[in-house]
Amino acid sequence: MPVDEFMETNRANWDSRAAIHYGSDIYGIQRFLDDPNFVGEVASFDAERMPPLTGKKLLHLQCHIGTDTIGLARHGAEVTGVDISPKSIELARQLSEESGTPARFLVSEMYDAPSVLGEPFDVVYTGVGAICWLPDIAEWGRVVGSFLEPGGIFYMREAHPIVWTIDDERDDDEIVIKWPYFEIDKPTYWEEETTYAGEGVLTSKGSYEWNHGVAEVLQALIDAGLRIDRVEDYDSLEWESGPINQLGEDGRFRLKEGRERLPLMWSILATKT
Ligand SMILES: C[S@@+](CC[C@H](N)C(=O)[O-])C[C@H]1O[C@@H](n2cnc3c(N)ncnc32)[C@H](O)[C@@H]1O
Numbered sequence: 001m002p003v004d005e006f007m008e009t010n011r012a013n014w015d016s017r018a019a020i021h022y023g024s025d026i027y028g029i030q031r032f033l034d035d036p037n038f039v040g041e042v043a044s045f046d047a048e049r050m051p052p053l054t055g056k057k058l059l060h061l062q063c064h065i066g067t068d069t070i071g072l073a074r075h076g077a078e079v080t081g082v083d084i085s086p087k088s089i090e091l092a093r094q095l096s097e098e099s100g101t102p103a104r105f106l107v108s109e110m111y112d113a114p115s116v117l118g119e120p121f122d123v124v125y126t127g128v129g130a131i132c133w134l135p136d137i138a139e140w141g142r143v144v145g146s147f148l149e150p151g152g153i154f155y156m157r158e159a160h161p162i163v164w165t166i167d168d169e170r171d172d173d174e175i176v177i178k179w180p181y182f183e184i185d186k187p188t189y190w191e192e193e194t195t196y197a198g199e200g201v202l203t204s205k206g207s208y209e210w211n212h213g214v215a216e217v218l219q220a221l222i223d224a225g226l227r228i229d230r231v232e233d234y235d236s237l238e239w240e241s242g243p244i245n246q247l248g249e250d251g252r253f254r255l256k257e258g259r260e261r262l263p264l265m266w267s268i269l270a271t272k273t
Contacts, residue, residue, distance in 0.1 A: 003135050006187055007084065007109060010133055012204035014085035017195045018065055022091045024198030027067050032099045036074075041251060042128055042157075042238065043071025049232070049267060050123065050155045053077040059121040059147055061110055062130035066092025070101045072125065082108040082116070110134060114146045121147050127156040127267075128238060132164060137183055137212040141220025148272035154226055157267035159237060164211045168242030173256055175244055183212045196239050218268070226270040233263035 021027050031038045039047070046068075047053060054076030060069040063081030065088050073079040073096075081103065083089055089105045096103040108116040111134075124147050134140050144154055167178035179188055187208035193201055212220075218228055236252035237245065241264065245253040255262060 006135065006208040009204070009206050010208060011084045011109075013202065013207040014064070014083075015087040016202045016204040018085060018087040018091055020195055020198040020200040020202075022065050022095075022198075023200075026197035027065060029065075029067070029095060032067065032070055032095060032101075036100065039071035039074045040067050042068045043075060046125070046127075046155060046157055046267075047072065047075040049157075049230075049269065050125075051153060053123065056122040056153075057120075058123040058125055059113075059117070061113065061124065061126040061144070062133070063092060063105065064088050066095050066103065066105055068125075068128065069103055069105070070095055070099060073101050073103050077123065078102075080104045080106065080117070080121070082106045082110070082113050084109045111136075111139060111143060114143055117147070119147075120149045121152065123153045123155065124148060125155050127158045129159065131156070131158055131212060131217070132209045133207075134212075135183075135185070135187065135210050137216050137220045138223065141217075141224040141226075144221065145224030145226060145272060148226070150272055152272040154221065154270040154272070155268070157234075157265060159241065160233065160263040160266045161211050161213050161217075162262060163237065163241050163264055164209070166242060166244070170243060173244055175262065180211050181213050183210055183216050214266070221268065221270050225273055227273050228268060228270050230267075230269040232267045234265040234267070235259045235263065237264040 056077045058077035058079045060081040063069045069079050069081040086107045089107045092105040165177045165179045165181045167176040191205045236254045246256045
């Protein structure tokens with residue numbers, strides 16, 4: 001199957017998730033509307049790990065319904081979000097308008113973003129379930145690099161690639177490696193009735209994912225002219241990656257036992273040279 005067809009399947013899948021997510025507690029839309037200072041857990045976690053965002057022109061790749069983008073705007077950035085899913089972008093614009101938080105949102109496939117936008121940014125931001133939808137991480141690195149001028153910042157926080165390798169359909173607490181760690185041409189196909197946030201049945205159930213190893217991601221950025229400034233591993237994750245996780249009081253998922261065994265997320269801070 002050509003890559004374009006994988007992408008089209010994923011676009012339809014994310015379009016069918018968008019409204020369900022917008023109405024879910026997890027995405028917390030009402031909190032953004034009720035409280036002009038609310039930034040959400042993701043933006044709060046990540047803004048602490050980036051240089052100050054005030055006045056910075058920030059591009060959010062794969063922004064979904066814009067909650068993290070709006071959170072970063074509330075940290076002072078002038079934000080632009082892009083996403084392949086028109087329904088997600090429609091809701092992101094609605095959130096910006098109804099919450100009174102200025103933001104620009106554009107429909108664009110990630111690899112097409114340089115031709116859709118064609119302007120530099122001070123900060124490129126992505127993550128929390130984004131790069132697993134991309135077939136070619138080296139090309140992704142080139143896209144990231146193309147948006148930055150020397151001194152520009154890149155930040156990403158993602159599920160650690162080891163998390164995507166784990167068999168999440170076991171009914172015990174064993175950690176068993178089942179899925180690819182390295183990027184390979186053939187994606188993993190999933191079919192799901194429901195989504196991780198909100199109630200409702202997906203009208204487009206299929207999706208394709210690719211994994212990218214730690215070295216593959218770092219090398220993609222290095223080859224695109226970025227200097228890696230900081231890499232961190234975390235023992236917690238924003239979503240339940242399988243029965244090996246349990247929810248903590250802080251709203252994050254961690255391994256039920258032996259948390260020192262495995263990273264669940266990682267982040268990268270890099271600078272364009
Ligand atoms: C889990 S969200 C990541 C954003 C954010 N962390 C969140 O949870 O809202 C994944 C997003 O990637 C987008 N996406 C998937 N493949 C894409 C592609 N090839 N180009 C642009 N966006 C894509 C989807 O439409 C979806 O909105």
